Amino acid sequence: MNSNNVTIYDVAREAGVSMATVSRVVNGNPNVKPTTRKKVQDAIDRLGYRPNAVARGLASKKTTTVGVIVPDISNIFFADLARGIEDVATMYKYNIILGNSDSSRDKEVHLLNTLLGKQVDGIIFMGGRLHEDLVEEFKKSPVPIVLAATLNQGYDLPAVNIDYEQAAYDATQMLINHGHDRVGFITGPLEQQINGEKKFAGYRRALEDAGLPFHDNDMILGNYTYASGLEAMQKMLQRDDCPKAIFAGTDEMALGVIHAIQDAGYSVPNDFEVVGHDNTRLATMIRPKLTTVVQPMYDIGAVAMRLLTKILNAEEIEEKNVVLPHRIERRDSLRQD
Amino acid sequence: MNSNNVTIYDVAREAGVSMATVSRVVNGNPNVKPTTRKKVQDAIDRLGYRPNAVARGLASKKTTTVGVIVPDISNIFFADLARGIEDVATMYKYNIILGNSDSSRDKEVHLLNTLLGKQVDGIIFMGGRLHEDLVEEFKKSPVPIVLAATLNQGYDLPAVNIDYEQAAYDATQMLINHGHDRVGFITGPLEQQINGEKKFAGYRRALEDAGLPFHDNDMILGNYTYASGLEAMQKMLQRDDCPKAIFAGTDEMALGVIHAIQDAGYSVPNDFEVVGHDNTRLATMIRPKLTTVVQPMYDIGAVAMRLLTKILNAEEIEEKNVVLPHRIERRDSLRQD
DNA sequence: TTTCCAAATGGAAACGTTTTATATCGCATG
DNA sequence: CATGCGATATAAAACGTTTCCATTTGGAAA
Numbered sequence: 001m002n003s004n005n006v007t008i009y010d011v012a013r014e015a016g017v018s019m020a021t022v023s024r025v026v027n028g029n030p031n032v033k034p035t036t037r038k039k040v041q042d043a044i045d046r047l048g049y050r051p052n053a054v055a056r057g058l059a060s061k062k063t064t065t066v067g068v069i070v071p072d073i074s075n076i077f078f079a080d081l082a083r084g085i086e087d088v089a090t091m092y093k094y095n096i097i098l099g100n101s102d103s104s105r106d107k108e109v110h111l112l113n114t115l116l117g118k119q120v121d122g123i124i125f126m127g128g129r130l131h132e133d134l135v136e137e138f139k140k141s142p143v144p145i146v147l148a149a150t151l152n153q154g155y156d157l158p159a160v161n162i163d164y165e166q167a168a169y170d171a172t173q174m175l176i177n178h179g180h181d182r183v184g185f186i187t188g189p190l191e192q193q194i195n196g197e198k199k200f201a202g203y204r205r206a207l208e209d210a211g212l213p214f215h216d217n218d219m220i221l222g223n224y225t226y227a228s229g230l231e232a233m234q235k236m237l238q239r240d241d242c243p244k245a246i247f248a249g250t251d252e253m254a255l256g257v258i259h260a261i262q263d264a265g266y267s268v269p270n271d272f273e274v275v276g277h278d279n280t281r282l283a284t285m286i287r288p289k290l291t292t293v294v295q296p297m298y299d300i301g302a303v304a305m306r307l308l309t310k311i312l313n314a315e316e317i318e319e320k321n322v323v324l325p326h327r328i329e330r331r332d333s334l335r336q337d
Numbered sequence: 338m339n340s341n342n343v344t345i346y347d348v349a350r351e352a353g354v355s356m357a358t359v360s361r362v363v364n365g366n367p368n369v370k371p372t373t374r375k376k377v378q379d380a381i382d383r384l385g386y387r388p389n390a391v392a393r394g395l396a397s398k399k400t401t402t403v404g405v406i407v408p409d410i411s412n413i414f415f416a417d418l419a420r421g422i423e424d425v426a427t428m429y430k431y432n433i434i435l436g437n438s439d440s441s442r443d444k445e446v447h448l449l450n451t452l453l454g455k456q457v458d459g460i461i462f463m464g465g466r467l468h469e470d471l472v473e474e475f476k477k478s479p480v481p482i483v484l485a486a487t488l489n490q491g492y493d494l495p496a497v498n499i500d501y502e503q504a505a506y507d508a509t510q511m512l513i514n515h516g517h518d519r520v521g522f523i524t525g526p527l528e529q530q531i532n533g534e535k536k537f538a539g540y541r542r543a544l545e546d547a548g549l550p551f552h553d554n555d556m557i558l559g560n561y562t563y564a565s566g567l568e569a570m571q572k573m574l575q576r577d578d579c580p581k582a583i584f585a586g587t588d589e590m591a592l593g594v595i596h597a598i599q600d601a602g603y604s605v606p607n608d609f610e611v612v613g614h615d616n617t618r619l620a621t622m623i624r625p626k627l628t629t630v631v632q633p634m635y636d637i638g639a640v641a642m643r644l645l646t647k648i649l650n651a652e653e654i655e656e657k658n659v660v661l662p663h664r665i666e667r668r669d670s671l672r673q674d
Numbered sequence: 675t676t677t678c679c680a681a682a683t684g685g686a687a688a689c690g691t692t693t694t695a696t697a698t699c700g701c702a703t704g
Numbered sequence: 705c706a707t708g709c710g711a712t713a714t715a716a717a718a719c720g721t722t723t724c725c726a727t728t729t730g731g732a733a734a
Contacts, residue, residue: 354683355683355684355685356685357685368682394689395690
């Protein structure tokens with residue numbers, strides 16, 4: 001009873017028509033007489049025919065599959081993004097092949113080539129840093145590539161992001177406005193443009209605009225994890241001139257920061273104020289609840305996928321470099337004004 | 338310079354051999370003279386040939402792609418599982434097509450059929466409950482299906498799990514051993530076998546073995562989220578006879594429980610003790626750190642995928658119903674013995 | 675040398691669709 | 705009653721591989 005291996009040809013014979021007609025019916029082509037359509041549809045149902053997408057892909061050169069390259073799907077941030085991508089993909093009848101790169105250049109390149117070999121119709125890429133080898137590969141890609149939550153570098157690809165510089169500025173400024181003359185900045189590696197060029201720049205600009213000096217040791221770099229946030233803050237707490245306001249590059253690091261503060265016997269927000277970044281679900285799973293920059297991960301994924309479908313359908317594109325709005329969600333890790 | 342549309346035929350011509358020989362070289366078939374192999378390899382490099390996996394799939398009836406059906410990838414639990422699956426898949430040169438079902442029967446069935454249409458070589462399924470319609474579809478599947486963190490029901494599929502009944506027993510017993518004569522149980526919907534039959538059964542058995550009665554209202558059902566755990570505990574706290582020990586069906590719910598307790602001015606573990614389930618990364622991101630049942634999600638995914646590869650390679654399978662060991666990780670939400 | 679056999683190579687048929695060019699049908703029109 | 709034309713349907717050629725079978729090659733044994 002395997003609905004297996006019944007082909008378009010079997011259906012054609014059963015219905016007494018040609019393959020081409022069956023193909024038209026299956027693909028909703030209007031040039032089929034209703035009675036014929038019915039006849040074919042009945043045959044399809046009777047035989048339990050299911051079109052072979054591989055054969056279809058070979059003949060049509062379209063696989064209705066897109067590749068998604070992500071550093072690590074087990075990271076809540078990328079998981080949200082992926083969900084946004086998948087939802088929109090489903091909406092447009094695409095499936096996604098998902099691959100983890102661990103932000104390794106080799107894995108990224110390898111994955112890209114595997115996906116291209118599988119004839120995906122397009123690719124959505126996420127990664128902290130666009131290595132130039134990878135950009136070379138991108139240039140050779142026969143299918144469109146869209147960046148999600150990933151900054152363009154050297155090669156002008158369609159991309160969906162928020163304004164990280166401004167977001168960092170806003171967060172830092174908010175802390176400064178609360179009367180702090182020093183603001184600690186704990187984030188990920190500076191090699192990643194998003195930290196090194198954007199968030200850092202926003203942070204410095206906010207200090208500057210407030211007439212505050214930048215202290216080298218007010219900035220500590222980690223690797224995005226809870227543990228690295230905790231550790232960074234522990235280190236900072238040992239200083240006599242420890243900043244009483246902290247802007248953390250991700251929510252997970254912010255949780256680490258808050259716990260380090262609490263473990264040392266201080267209170268958030270009374271002794272220290274903390275602002276995070278991303279507004280992952282974690283932000284409300286801590287006491288005090290975290291004030292954080294809202295980066296709409298799901299939306300970034302969804303918009304990126306939508307952008308890709310537009311490119312695939314050769315639709316009009318207003319702007320291939322999409323900047324989604326951000327805002328700061330105020331919660332209890334900041335004192336009331 | 339698109340390495341596009343250069344076919345095996347072009348390579349054959351360039352190298353002065355037949356397609357068949359090129360195919361052999363590409364597939365590592367040993368029956369090729371080293372000099373010929375070199376000649377072909379050079380032609381491949383020169384032309385930038387990349388085999389078309391779709392054509393390959395059509396000819397060989399293997400796509401080296403497996404389908405993964407998951408309720409929601411943005412859930413940290415499934416994201417971890419998916420990561421385990423993908424890592425092992427990569428190891429065996431498979432790619433995964435990932436789809437979210439939202440635990441909806443219709444989406445599950447639809448997704449399954451889409452995947453089968455795409456000629457995946459196998460499928461890994463995750464879902465709280467196996468609807469009988471879905472089981473019917475599974476029976477008709479021409480490719481093997483493996484369940485991950487999902488209990489078999491009615492149809493004997495290969496599956497990878499832990500012993501949920503025993504895990505719940507252990508957790509409950511641990512709380513009872515701490516002197517509690519009532520243990521609250523906050524978990525997900527009972528329609529899901531994993532709660533309704535396994536965790537619940539383990540909970541009751543532990544009570545029974547300790548000679549304690551089961552109180553209907555000591556159990557509250559939620560939907561796995563932080564918010565539902567919080568809410569459930571708030572409700573429980575309003576009772577005069579509120580249990581001072583809580584076993585939560587997931588870590589996320591446990592976080593909600595702990596915060597509800599703390600919000601009400603009580604201390605964990607001094608006033609209340611809490612045990613969670615799953616040991617997601619959340620468990621260490623809370624104060625006090627959460628004591629929790631370790632369910633090795635990554636491993637379940639990895640083992641499930643490995644099991645699938647074994648089936649695909651027709652390797653010997655010792656046991657198609659794999660039960661991975663569990664244990665309880667003791668942290669600060671439980672008092673020292 | 676010849677003979678033989680394994681190793682290496684080639685030819686061509688599958689695989690299951692889509693798509694293009696072509697044929698047929700039915701019917702209004704002149 | 706022929707003509708022409710749109711609407712439908714068909715036949716057959718792609719699509720780019722793998723794989724089966726046949727053929728060639730080259731060297732060892734006779």
